[in-house]
Amino acid sequence: MSRMITAGIAAMLGLLATMPSAAAPATATDGDIETFRSDLQAMKAAQRGPFRRIRWFCKDGSVLPPEPYACKEHGGGTQHGEWSVETLALRDAGYAIATFYTDLDIDGFVPARVASAEFAQMLIEQYLIRADDGWILRRAQFYRGAYQEEGERAGSRKLLLRMVADDELLSRRYLQLRIAASLLRHGKETNLVSRIRQEASSLAVADSAFTPLRNRIHARLSPKDAAAVRDYAAGRSDESDRAALEALAAMIDQAFGAESARTLASLLRVLEPYPQVTEEVGRLQPLLAEDSTASQRFTATASLLQIIREQIGNLRRASERLAMLDAANEVLSEHFIAGAALRTAPEPLSRHQQIARLLESAGALYGSGLLSKRQLGELEKNLGALPAQPVVLADYLEKLQVAGLAESWAAQTLQFFFKTGIDKLAEIEPLALLFVQDQMRGSPLVFFDYLSQRLLQDARALAGTPNLWFGEEIGSGIRPLNAGYAVAPLRIGMPEEDAGTLARQGIFVLPETVADLPPVAGIITAGAGNPLSHVQLLARNLGIPNVAVPEDLLAQLENYAGQRVELAVTRRGAVRIRLAGAEQLEQEVTAQPAATTLLRPDLDKLNLGQLDFVRLSELRARDSGSTVGPKAANLGELKFHYPAAVADGLVIPFGVFRQLLEQPFEDSGMTVFEWMVQSYAALARMEAGSPAHDRATETFRQRLENWLLEADPGDAFWARLDEALTAVFGPDGSFGVFVRSDTNVEDLPNFTGAGLNLTVANVVGFDAIKDAVVRVWASPFTRRAFAWRQSSMESPQHVYPAVLLMLSVDSDKSGVLVTRDLEADADGYFSIAVNEGIGGVVDGQAAESLRVNRDDFDVHVLAQASAPLRRQLDPEGGIARLPASGADSVLSDDEIRILMQFVRELPDRYPYITDADGNQRTMDIEFGFLDGKLVLFQIRPLVENEALASNEVLSGIDAAAADIRTIIVPMTEPLDEN
Structure with missing residues (x-):
């Protein structure tokens, strides 16, 4: 049994633990969570772990002392540990x-709770028990009677059988069910590779000198590792240590032995009632013979994994399906070893x-459940289009970049x-953060990533655009999301709310691009989230x-x-991350385009005398x-041209807010507006970016925001x-x-401001609307909105x-469309990000990207929607947040065609899509679909940073690149093994 994760993984664990969780808010307070963490750690050291004592639990609800046949008169029952007070408190809090x-x-659990956080935690607990030396059962595993092994195995088997019997669960949640079969003890021990990795971790905890071997086994398990473990054992004096090491070596020998034939024979027995499937599987037997090569076994096991996933739903009996799922886990181990x-x-x-081998590996990824059929099809469409004949480098690189997406696809599926x-x-056990990585490291993704890295490095070397990670060339895995240049201290985790200048001068490492980033x-x-949030x-x-x-x-x-790092992302997609030297520090002042943006609203155009409310349909x-503002004006224009697609709305104009500022400010003797003018003038006289300036700015901002949150325009207005x-x-x-x-x-023209100010969703009732209006008035002066905007603003x-009040319209799905290809900048293409429900894309949920x-x-397909929850109107x-379906596709073909037609017609139907010179502008459009009908929520021009084109560092990196449209790649030549 394995013990605590060590070394490099522990370092990553510390990094992840500093980052904010994206989970729904916990019901427990911060103080409760600290107590829960302490209680959990105490369980690991306690002789009885999470239990108070042993008891009989009878079917009639009686709880009796551990005496023979205690439940005989109570309808029968089971004997096991009774949860301690601390355990009950943790479970009541949702752990x-x-x-x-x-x-x-089982009847109450399947299918209703299979998609719940509870079941996910149950499986993660099984992982922690194996990976962390028993976890909360570290000592309780020796507490006699705490668990009845036979009953636990039987219960696990019943659960698995019920789940695989459900066609919908087996189809939609194949990966989850396969992992459940590998983690839950149910009479079948599977996944030898996972046991090897976990046992190596256990030995490294007991003996730190074993850590280098443990790292080698985790990173690149090979047949030679068995001899290396035995060599290490020879130098140990303790007999029990040598025995444990020999057991590990024997498992490695077993893993690289000819086990495939036995697995196949067992599978064929299960499939006897299904001759067509038996014939398909039987054709692989010659490739899995004892004398077969690693290449043959790799090909055969990849095919076998696909067959199992494709055919398992055709088996009639749940026991057959579970046996096939167990076989899949055994085949996965053998594929990993090959x-x-x-x-x-x-x-x-x-x-x-x-590339042909990479496609085989992609098939194994699909067979394991880490990729969907749609994602496999995208890989086959691109990689399969590369012929044996010479190809243009532009095509070679473009197709291989799709392979580079597979790792994030697999991670998002697990997420x-x-x-x-x-x-x-x-919240109470940071080791849970390692679950996804553990699953990926023991999967076909290891080989796929190895091979795609080599191919992409080859393509980027030919193109002269290598991705450099602290001096090392990285082929796949690094995905550029936004071009730009920065030299700044590297900081781990989210900036503090009051970080001020410190945040603006930091390159931040985050688990994902969060919606409330300062x-x-x-x-x-x-995690990429989605490119259109x-x-x-x-x-x-x-x-x-x-x-x-x-x-x-x-x-x-x-x-x-804490060290200064250079982060360069070019428009052609090259990425360079390295420690900043003297040359880069000189660039720091001049090369960051964000600092050049100056916001100049057109003050001459303002009409602050308009105090009457305006219907959305009257605006242009x-x-x-x-x-x-542009939100209401553009929506009014859009409603004029697409009346059925835009909901009704009412707008409170600028003038009402300006009138509000004529009220007295506290006891200053000035109006709010006069006080603002005086305060801004005082701030302008201070040294920008100094601690004193930051403190004074925050004091001013907070006082203004607090005043606005209590502002009252008067009874007549309401x-x-x-x-x-x-x-x-x-x-x-009623609405x-x-x-x-x-x-x-x-x-x-040079500032989008997307998502900075407040939207209060689906407000029902006038009192709630009043509160929302006041909060919206105050929202430009929240810490985050103010920080993004105010330091760059003139006047x-x-x-x-x-304030735009827009009728709530629910959506089956919603997203963002940009009328240009943001990924490859190809002519004639546009970009879409979409999720089930409403509002997920703009807030950064992992979305379907097309x-x-x-x-x-x-x-x-650039990504499938993988956010586990969807949002719907309450x-x-x-x-309300409800479970997402997990379907391979969010948009239907018909809905994509509706969007295609919309994009084609937009320049003719919406006149403001061109700029003053008559050039067509790129537009950013928020949309939804309800019962297959298009709904439009917003339209705005996409504002990009023009200063990037003149950035010398980025231009220099791209200038060194070759013309990939003229270079020919000979496809029959071998890759350079160096």
């Missing part, structure tokens, strides 16, 4: 620990042959099934470099925390910056608003509205929010 499978109500052998002794294959459980359990110099994330579009506008990297690189970043784009809402939407309480900020300092006192040709149905007000 699913110390689960007894023998007592599980891949390890191929890595140890690579064959001299040509580029084309390597879909386990994120809610990981986030919850990690202004920063650069971003390195472990509000914060991504804001970073794109300000030239803030952003890259997504695999989690296994995060541990390395902790070594550079020309009203932007005059009486209302009566007029109530009357207007009834006229537009109906009686109070909901989205209350949205709409300022004069967003969607400017900062002239920030005016209008490139679509506007003229023909050519759809490229009839009582606000948003």
Whole structure:
């Protein structure tokens, strides 16, 4: 049994533990969570672990002392440990620990709770028990009677049988069920590779000198490792140590032995009633003979994994399905071992042959459940298009870059099934954060990543655009999200709310690009989220470099925390991350384009005398910056051209807010506006960026925000608003509205402001609407919005929010469309990000990301939606969070065609899509679908950073690149093994 994770993994654990959880807010307080963490650690050292004592639990509800046949007169029952007071408190707070499978109500659990955070935690607990020397059972595993092994195995088997019997669960949640079969003891021991890795961890904890061997086994398991373990054992004096090491060596020998034939024979017996499947599987037997090569076993096991996944649903009996799932876990181990052998002794294959092998590996990833059929199809469409004949480097690189997405796809699939459980359990046990990485490290992804790295390094070397990670060439895994340049200290985790200048001068390492990110110099994330979220579009506008990297690189970043780092992301997609030398420090002042952005709203256009409410249908784009902001003005224009697609709305103009500022400010003897002007002037006289300036700015901002949150425009105003809402939407309480900020300092020529100010979703009832309106007025002066905008603004006192109240319209799915290809910048394509429910994309949920040709149905999948929860309107007000379906596709083919037609028609139907010179502008459009009908929520120009084009560092990196359209790649030549 394995013990605690060590060395490099522990370093990454420390990094992840500093980052904010994306889980729903815990019901426990921070104080409770600290107590829970302490209680959990105490369980690991306690003789009875999470239990108080042993008891009989009878079927009639009686709990009796551990005497023979105690439940005989009570309908029978089971004997096991009784949860301690601390365990009960943890379980009541939602932490699913110390689960007894023998007592599980299977009928109540399946299918209702399979998608819950509870089940995810139950499986993660099994991982922790194996990986952390028993975890909370570290000593309790020797507490006689605490667990009845036979009953636990029987309960686990019943649960697995019920789940695999459900066709929907087996199809939609194949990966989760396969992992459950590998973790839950149910009479079948599977996944030898996982046991090897966990036993190596256990030995390294007991003997730190074994750590280098443990790291080698985890990183690149090979047949030679058995001899290395035996050599190490020979130098140990303790007999029990030698025995444990010999057991590990024997497992490695077993792993690299000819086990495939036995697994296949066992599988064929299960499949006897299904001759077609038997014939398909039987054709692989010659490739799995005792004398077969690693290459043959790799090919055969990859095919076998696909067959199992494709055919398991056709088996009639649950016991047959479970046996097939167990076989899949055994085949996975054998496939992993075959891949390890191929890595140890690579064959001299040509580029084309390597790509063929990469496709086999992709098939294994699909067979394991880590990729969907749709994702496998995307890989086959791109990699399969590379012929044996010479190809243009541009095509070679483009197709291979799709392979580079597979690692993030696999991670997102695991996150879909386990994120809610990981986030919850990690509140009290940070080791839970390692679950996804553990699953990936023991999967076909290890070989796929190895081979795709080599191929992408080859392509980038030919192109002259290598991705450099602290001096090392990285082929795949690093994905550029936004171009930009920064030289700044590397900082781990989210900036503090009051970080001020410190945050703006930091490159931050985050688990994902979170929605409430304050202004920063650069971003390195472990998850891409989606490229069209509000914060991504804001970073794109300000030239803030952003890259997504695999989690296994995060541990390395902790070594550079606090040091000045250069982060360069070019428009052609080259990434360079390195320690900053003297040359880069000189660039720091001049090269960061975000610092050059100066916001100049058109003050001459302002009409602050307009105090009457305006219906959305009466507004046009020309009203932007005059009486209302661009959100309401552009939506009014859009409603004129697409009346059925845009909901009704009512707008409170700028003038009402300006009138509010004429009220007295505290006891200053000045109006609020006069006090603002005086305060801004005082701040302008101070040294920008100094600690004193930061403190004074924050004091001013906080006083203004607090005043606005208590502001009252008067009873007459509220009566007029109530009357207007009834006229537009109906009686109070019969409708909901989205209350949205709409300022004069967003969607400017050089500043988008996307997502900075407040939207209060689905507000029901007039009292709640009043509160939301006041909060929206105050929202431009929250710490985050103020920080992004105010340091770059000319005449900062002239920030005016209008308030758009828009009828709540639910959506089956919603997202963002950009009328240009942001991924490859290919002519004729546009970009889409979409999720189930409403509002997930703009807030940064992991979304379905597509490139679509506007003229023909050519759809490229960049990512599948993997957010585990979807948001829907709650009839009582606000948003309900419900489980997402997990479907391979969010948009249907018909809906994609509707969007294609919309993009084609937009320039003719919406006149403001061109700029003053008549050039077509790139537009950013928020949309939804309800019952297959298009709904439009917002339209704005996509604002990008023009200063990037003149950045000498980025231009120099791209200038060194070759013309990839003219270089020919010989596909029959072998890759350079060096």
